[in-house]
Amino acid sequence: QKEVEQNSGPLSVPEGAIASLNCTYSDRVSQSFFWYRQYSGKSPELIMSIYSNGDKEDGRFTAQLNKASQYVSLLIRDSQPSDSATYLCAVNMDAGNNRKLIWGLGTSLAVNP
Amino acid sequence: DAGVIQSPRHEVTEMGQEVTLRCKPISGHNSLFWYRQTMMRGLELLIYFNNNVPIDDSGMPEDRFSAKMPNASFSTLKIQPSEPRDSAVYFCASSLLEMNTEAFFGQGTRLTVV
Numbered sequence: 001q002k003e004v005e006q007n008s009g010p011l012s013v014p015e016g017a018i019a020s021l022n023c024t025y026s027d028r029v030s031q032s033f034f035w036y037r038q039y040s041g042k043s044p045e046l047i048m049s050i051y052s053n054g055d056k057e058d059g060r061f062t063a064q065l066n067k068a069s070q071y072v073s074l075l076i077r078d079s080q081p082s083d084s085a086t087y088l089c090a091v092n093m094d095a096g097n098n099r100k101l102i103w104g105l106g107t108s109l110a111v112n113p
Numbered sequence: 114d115a116g117v118i119q120s121p122r123h124e125v126t127e128m129g130q131e132v133t134l135r136c137k138p139i140s141g142h143n144s145l146f147w148y149r150q151t152m153m154r155g156l157e158l159l160i161y162f163n164n165n166v167p168i169d170d171s172g173m174p175e176d177r178f179s180a181k182m183p184n185a186s187f188s189t190l191k192i193q194p195s196e197p198r199d200s201a202v203y204f205c206a207s208s209l210l211e212m213n214t215e216a217f218f219g220q221g222t223r224l225t226v227v
Contacts, residue, residue: 034215044156044204090156100169101158103156
């Protein structure tokens with residue numbers, strides 16, 4: 001069973017702090033990893049994609065990938081109340097004859113002013 | 114571009130009725146995905162099309178579910194007959210290249226079957 005696991009939270013951080021969101025996956029040969037943000041009642045939107053080991057930075061967001069340990073994380077620096085949302089991890093995994101995106105259930109983040 | 118457009122936004126129907134959800138992908142995108150989202154199971158891929166051809170429908174829960182993509186700008190997801198356990202938010206998404214590029218989601222259809 002291919003899986004993507006996330007801590008459901010809620011993760012609560014004060015405004016201005018660093019929020020750290022983690023995701024583990026079961027397929028060793030996965031090559032593509034995505035972090036989406038979903039506000040309550042809205043659709044998911046892409047925050048970051050990462051394909052190689054190491055860090056990838058985009059503004060206040062940093063994605064970290066460690067394929068040997070099979071985890072991918074998302075760091076949000078200087079967290080703002082507007083970052084309060086559910087963060088979904090998605091991993092491109094082998095599924096028989098095709099590859100498909102497998103999604104975690106998401107981590108709920110609350111940034112307190 | 115207006116993004117991925119789904120209709121209706123909300124649908125309430127009685128058990129046993131047919132439900133049809135509609136999606137217009139972003140122009141130029143080659144891949145279209147239908148997802149279902151529930152609290153318990155999260156986002157589940159139901160089916161995806163590449164260049165209008167169904168590639169993987171292994172996520173379609175039962176024969177009651179069917180999807181079509183008659184052309185590059187339109188897709189439907191049909192449930193017949195509907196059951197209360199089908200109640201969920203159904204998202205359509207499109208992307209340029211299958212699974213390795215950003216998927217853009219529509220606003221979703223909230224389906225309630227009573």
